[in-house]
Amino acid sequence: MAYQAKTKSAPFRRDDWIATVDPARRDEAGRLLDLFCRVTGWEPRLWGPSIVGFGRYAYRYASGHAGEAAATGFSPRRAELVVYILPGYADFGPLLARLGPHRIGKSCLYIRRLDRVDEGVLAELIRAGLDDLARQWPIHPV
Numbered sequence: 001m002a003y004q005a006k007t008k009s010a011p012f013r014r015d016d017w018i019a020t021v022d023p024a025r026r027d028e029a030g031r032l033l034d035l036f037c038r039v040t041g042w043e044p045r046l047w048g049p050s051i052v053g054f055g056r057y058a059y060r061y062a063s064g065h066a067g068e069a070a071a072t073g074f075s076p077r078r079a080e081l082v083v084y085i086l087p088g089y090a091d092f093g094p095l096l097a098r099l100g101p102h103r104i105g106k107s108c109l110y111i112r113r114l115d116r117v118d119e120g121v122l123a124e125l126i127r128a129g130l131d132d133l134a135r136q137w138p139i140h141p142v
Contacts, residue, residue: 007047007048007051007069008047008048009045009046009047009053009056009068009070010045010046010047011045011046012043012044012045012046012052014033017046017052018030020049020050021076022076022078024078025076025077025078025081026076028076028081028113028114028115029076029081031114031119032052032074032076032081032083032114033052035119035122035123035126036052036054036072036073036074036126037054038123039123039126039127040054040055040071040072040126040130040141041141042054042055042141042142043141043142044073045070045142047069047070047073050075050076050077051070051073051074051075051084052073052074052075053069053070053071053072053073053084054070054071054072054073055070055071055072055130055139055140055141055142056068056069056070056071056139056140056142057069057071057086057133057137057138057139057140058137058138059137069086070084070086071086071130071133071139071140072084072085072086072126072129072130072133079112080110080111080112081110081111081112081114082108082109082110082111083108083109083110083111083122083125083126084107084108084109085107085108085109085125085126085128085129086107086129086133087107087132087133087136088106088107089104089106089107089109089129091132092125092128092129095121095124095125095128096125098118098121099117099118099121099122099125100116100117100118100121101113101116101117102117109125
């Protein structure tokens with residue numbers, strides 16, 4: 001049986017989406033949406049029920065595993081905002097040092113409160129992540 005991706009791209013409807021966001025996160029979610037739109041210049045799409053993605057890329061690993069994913073994006077979760085920078089944060093230490101309170105996973109940046117980080121640095125991280133990804137895989141705006 002061929003692998004089927006669980007997270008697929010779908011049209012984004014701001015009013016429908018914002019109604020699904022925890023009320024305590026709505027303002028931050030709207031600010032992140034505006035920031036990603038401004039930095040990427042692309043229209044958002046939903047990837048699964050909660051990830052707002054920008055751009056897309058197709059990948060194929062040496063193992064033969066292939067798929068498609070958002071090039072960058074975010075999810076306003078109840079406990080934290082999650083920012084997705086692909087392929088990861090390994091080379092962004094100097095930017096992360098200027099960001100403010102956060103924690104990271106392999107490709108996820110976790111922020112408890114948007115007003116505690118430097119949004120200008122966050123914009124730099126989004127752009128740097130896209131530039132890094134583009135060196136590995138072609139990125140498409142839609």
